[in-house]
Amino acid sequence: MTEPIRVLVCDDQVLVRTGLVTIIDAQPDLEVAGECGDGRTAVDLAGRLRPDVVVMDIRMPLLDGIEATRLLAGDGVPHPVKVLVVTTFNLDEYVYEALRAGASGFLLKDAPPAQLLHGIRTVATGAALLDPEVTRQLVGRYAARIRPTGGTPQETPLTPRELEVLRLVANGLSNSEIAATLVISPETVKTFVSRILTKLQLRDRVQAVVFAYRHGLVT
Missing domain, CATH: 3.40.50.2300 (Response regulator)
Incomplete structure (x- = not known):
């Protein structure tokens, strides 16, 4: 058997984060490596836990998701981590900047669980997740x-x-x-x-x- 995809979940809303963790951990091929509520902690945890994918919110305290993404996946990062942005903000400047910062794609928080899971698996393979209509x-x-x-x-x-x-x-x-x-x-x-x-x-x-x-x- 192959090793499960290890996922770090970063969202400052506890209920949302708990929901994401529950959905991900229920999959046999996925594993939650850690969770946190701000971008700074996400960067620190990613350095220690070495997740395969970081599920990242955008608007968070201490360090927002855009800057955290740039530190994790931007140009020049020695060991870049794949970042999947999951946000309530569709097509605003935050999403655009997150993609420029190095995110491998994004989903909306109201996407069905199956789409989230597909997104994580897609990004983990090295492919980008960019919905055609979006x-x-x-x-x-x-x-x-x-x-x-x-x-x-x-x-x-x-x-x-x-x-x-x-x-x-x-x-x-x-x-x-x-x-x-x-x-x-x-x-x-x-x-x-x-x-x-x-x-x-x-x-x-x-x-x-x-x-x-x-x-x-x-x-």
Whole structure:
């Protein structure tokens, strides 16, 4: 048997945190490594407990979830930890900044338990969790900020087909939707996405979306 995915839960609302811990601990392949109510403690515990995934709230005392995420998963962190943001705030600046800080994805607190569990497992594998519809809205709201001044497309090392896939990813399409659009298999889409991330030296799908807008590849 494989080792369970170890999860650190960080939320300043005790009832919410208890609920998350109960849901996670009930799964045979998941294990709650620890819990806390502020970002500073989350950073300290992550250093000691070495969880596979941190489930992180955004608005918390002492150190908010954005800064905690940056310390745990941001660029230059020697041993980055995968962070899944779970918040009541949909598509506001806090979520956008958390993704920029290094979070591997986000969910809303009113998401069903099955979606939370799927999110933890997805992030633990190294994939990003970015709901397609939320991606469309998020990018639509912040496109002006992400897009470079002038909006002129910049050169990339990608092939025309890879650029096509990247644009569809940036527009919020899932792998299955991209496969249907391009009339190729989902496995082929996964291969394209993997190549794109490698060539552009990006960590995950979230960074690919931001890259596409910053380089004027999406209108």
